[in-house]
Amino acid sequence: MKNKVYLSVGSNLGDRQANLTQAIELLKQNPAIQVEKVSPIYQTQPVGGVVQDNFLNLAIRLQTSLSAHDLLDAIHKIEQDLRRKRLVHWGPRTIDLDILYFNHETYHDQALTIPHPEIGNRRFVLIPLLDVLDDPALITQTNQALQTTPDKNWVEILH
Numbered sequence: 523m524k525n526k527v528y529l530s531v532g533s534n535l536g537d538r539q540a541n542l543t544q545a546i547e548l549l550k551q552n553p554a555i556q557v558e559k560v561s562p563i564y565q566t567q568p569v570g571g572v573v574q575d576n577f578l579n580l581a582i583r584l585q586t587s588l589s590a591h592d593l594l595d596a597i598h599k600i601e602q603d604l605r606r607k608r609l610v611h612w613g614p615r616t617i618d619l620d621i622l623y624f625n626h627e628t629y630h631d632q633a634l635t636i637p638h639p640e641i642g643n644r645r646f647v648l649i650p651l652l653d654v655l656d657d658p659a660l661i662t663q664t665n666q667a668l669q670t671t672p673d674k675n676w677v678e679i680l681h
């Protein structure tokens with residue numbers, strides 16, 4: 523059985539664009555994952571009060587035969603892979619992958635909260651997500667969230 527999943531991906535350290543590209547490549551190399559659509563890359567103002575460099579963010583729509591928890595494990599491996607590689611060659615790099623939606627299922631346990639609780643508070647999630655959504659109900663919900671979100675941080679498409 524295939525599961526439809528939306529991910530949010532972000533990087534704000536090192537070669538941010540290469541980090542995003544490598545994360546997508548590693549997802550594609552997993553035979554249990556089919557990447558269906560990748561949003562454009564957006565440059566985004568850091569959210570959360572920590573003084574740090576601007577992020578690059580994107581969203582992904584994929585199909586997978588993995589369970590939500592197995593997908594989380596796969597995502598953690600990708601994060602570790604990229605961090606480890608960068609530690610060796612170029613010093614620390616960051617990549618973060620969050621599961622936004624997994625079908626229409628809800629998870630709330632020690633490892634996973636789905637839908638991701640911060641979706642509505644993050645323009646850097648909502649705007650790329652709109653580029654990859656193909657579910658009319660989620661498109662309506664996401665457009666509404668974009669209009670009502672308290673987040674005022676800028677998000678600009680990267681040229």
Ligand SMILES: Nc1ncnc2c1ncn2[C@@H]1O[C@H](COP(=O)(O)OP(=O)(O)OP(=O)(O)O)[C@@H](O)[C@H]1O
Pocket residue numbers: 594618619620621622632633634635636637638640
């Ligand atoms: N929907 C989800 N997607 C990814 N990780 C999740 C999710 N729900 C819970 N987690 C847990 O969050 C942990 C990762 O936390 P992390 O330090 O990356 O949070 P963060 O990226 O700083 O914050 P945020 O999740 O708000 O973006 C993972 O180990 C995972 O168990």
Ligand SMILES: Nc1nc2c(c(=O)[nH]1)N=C(CO)CN2
Pocket residue numbers: 531532533566567568569570577579618646
């Ligand atoms: N713009 C932006 N801000 C953030 C991001 C991110 O991906 N983009 N991720 C965070 C921790 O997950 C905290 N703040």
